[in-house]
Amino acid sequence: MEIKDNLEATNQLLPVLKKDLLANDVSSASATVNSLAEHTAAAKKAGTDPLWKLASGLPWIGPNLAAASEVSTTANDVVTLAAKPLVGAFQSLDWKALTPVDGAVQLAPLQKAAPSVVSAANSVELSYHRLAGIDQKPLLAQISEPLNSAKDQLDELRGLLSTAADAAELVPAMMGVDGPRDYLLLIQNNAEVRASGGIPGALAVLHAENGKITLTNQDSASAMGAISPAIKVDPVQETIFSTRMGNYMQDVNMTPDFPTAASTARSIWLQRHPGQVIDGVISIDPVALSLVLKATGPITVNPALPEGASMGELPTRLTSANLVPVLLSQVYAEIQEPVLQDAYFAEVAKKVFDTVASGRTPGDKLVDSLATGVSDNRILLWSSRGNEQAILSDTKISGSISGPSVPAAGFGVYFNDGTGAKMDYYVKRTVQLIQRCHAGGYAQYTAKISLTNTAPANAAESLPAYVSGNAVFGVPIGNVATNVIAYGPSQARAEKARIDGKDVGIASYTHAERPVGIVHVQLKPGQTQTVEIDFSKVVQNGQAELRVTPTIQDTKDVILPEQKATGCTGN
Template sequence: MRISSERLDQIDESNLLPQVAEPLRQARDDLRDVTGALDAASNAAAIAPDMLGIASPRNYLLMIQNNAESRASGGIPGALAVLTVDNGKLSLGAQISASEFGVISPTLPVDLEQRSIFSTRMGKFIQDVNLTPDFPTAGSMAQAMWEKKTGQRVDGVLSIDPVALSFILNATGPVQISNPELLALSGGGLPSELNSSNVVPTLLSDVYAKIKVPQLQDAYFAAVAQELFSAVSSGKSEPEKLLSSITRGVAENRILLWSNNEDEQAIVSRYPISGSIAGPSVSPAQFGVYFNDGTGAKMDYYVERTVQLVKECPRDGYEQTTVRITSTNTAPANAGQTLPAYVTGDGVFGVTPGAVQTNIVTYGPMQALVEAAKLNGERTGFAPHVHSGRPVAVLAVQLAPGETKTVEVTFAKIVQHAEPNVVVTPTVQAVKDVTLPTENAACG
């Protein structure tokens, strides 16, 4: 099958009639899909047994990302735990919150390119390891921090967010929060049963309104995580439904994996689950739009965003593409007075309570250039950078309650003549509502 695919790829279709060229392209696409699926199955079979602890138990650092406070790969790693996999069976060990984890001193080294974009905070706070969208960097940084704090060297890092948990709950069915002390924390204001419909608003919004003390919020998160992973490891869910739920989480970049084993990571890096910004998992004309919170709070729960690629008219023989990002703060007008201070940030980092500040980090394809940036149609300044050969533009945008702003970043001299695609930070919103279809500019 691979030989057939390679033979079809060698055919020059430029001189073929449309009636022949179109079936040829369809056959190429179909064979690539089948070949890719077979390769993925083969690679999974090669590494899955060891990664699932068939030969010996594996320990992974589990990071549950909180999308209410954005980081490039999803949200701050608000809760941490060691996930042990022994012969395929999951068990969750002791947990710790990011705030309990504390400051890493001395700060871990950060490479020069990423330091210039994301600062040395990546090596100082566990909450900031994923300011970078490159999950292999974030994973290795988190592993080093965990070892420095606990003395335990984990075999890898697994990240998941509450939206992915909602997918999994759709397969396992609801879980019960039966601990009476835990239920009493909220005064009965939080559900005793978590399901695929209520787990996201419960964990990313309601818990802050019902439980005022951050340490008690952490206790609630820990108990919920324990119940959820107990449900997964119990084997009560339908395998096909569970696999489908996990696959969806991976497809939406809500489940990410980094392995400390170089041979395993070399295979993982071929696929989107690696969260890499360069390498074999990244398509030639890939753009990236990533959000890092600048409010120091949990206001991203209220931000709705859309991201769209606009293929501009070619210039000087090169492709041009504009990345359009529209953000709206849907918080109520009186959010500064009605939402908990822990959610608004209470102005501690210089942002008016109720407003949201976001650092928008936009990546272009390899070898392209950032030509210009606009804010609400007017040219604006931006910070230009390069990361792993990809051009990067960074802009800070602040939104008052009810306010909408649109950022446009234009990339020029795109040499990859391939269909563009865009990877976006997974948020509370469904991916289908964030990533809009590519638009073609009218060229005269």
């Protein structure tokens, strides 16, 4: 009862601690964590009492007493070895420290906090494995249920702390505390969709030194032209996504594997800009930029255009509300030349970064905006340095389609434009996983993808030729052609596909031991089609997770909750 009462009191205090930290109330958080420590210490004392430990060796009831002892000891370790140091680190890591001063982020507080964060992450990782190693077969429900709950909470916490520890180690170095860094910035244009987001039209170099970031050399994919000889790319991915990946900057991200796209983009840039040093590649899209504007407030743009060129009716004041439609639609109606369009994109990016560097944006709001962009796969990062990339590959920001950042039961649905234009601004999508009946001891899933072309019925007359594509690639004006690409978990199979319930051919491949199925669709204005791609032989038993190409839509409107087929048993 003493163990039970103290651990229940601990459960009630944990939400209070979370609230204190989110409110940046360090004083209250310190008091809360001290109360937590008192309760967990009392539970541990009761659970490690000599008589209790002796009784743990008894048959039947003994394993339950031993498990209770492990839970109480683990709870105390998590509080004393993780929570307390984290709250202490939080005291030195005020959000204001993350707000740029004179254009630079102050990295010293983060460096000071790093050892505590890493230590906490290690402690939680060890605690998780301690509980995971308990044999649950002889346990009563009164013990096994709280044990599973504790494991689930620690599992979630260890993932978060691992990411935080990686960030604490990586950020200072990658922001130039040990020497300057230069990163190629890809601004992905979702109006012409690519697997990782959109065509990388506008490009720039970010220079980082002692926490200060400046936007330097700028260029555009269209101005680079075709690369000859082509950059060498993984032949497996070339087979799936075409050899254009190594020929054109616009096509490096036809693969959903961002490390491949990023390293190819770096090689193309260096071929066009010999003598430069590029330490990594960062990708961001207009939706992520609009999230940043929620934190910074509006910006004013006034790009330097050649004599005689005009911005037309494009607004000079951009907000989080109008940024996306202006960049992905209106700019094409007002500016005809692709090079000038890219110049407008580059000017917007420069003004956003200048505004962030000005120091007028609260650090907590800025971090929140960037975190949302990372969560939605709109901000991706690759490092050319092997030791840093090894850490990044463990995290979602790496954009990897294989490795530790991809869950065992991971699915992916990605899109590549086949129109050769900017029609994806008008495409609305939903993606859903459906768990079907088991067969032969294996799970089976269907990826269900609906696409609607919302372009006006008179798109051929009302849309600029640059937006519609003008049928240059054989797609009727106003139509949208898309390659729908679905990845299943490792060792599974992509079996068959349907469009609106009718069987269609499926191009089937394997990439990084994951099955890949591709279906081509073409939509007239106002038309909707539903693609279903079936996966069989799914051996992973974990929770299925779905990743989807980020588009102009809010991610929560695109990815629908997983469903189970009705009438099945044993799922």
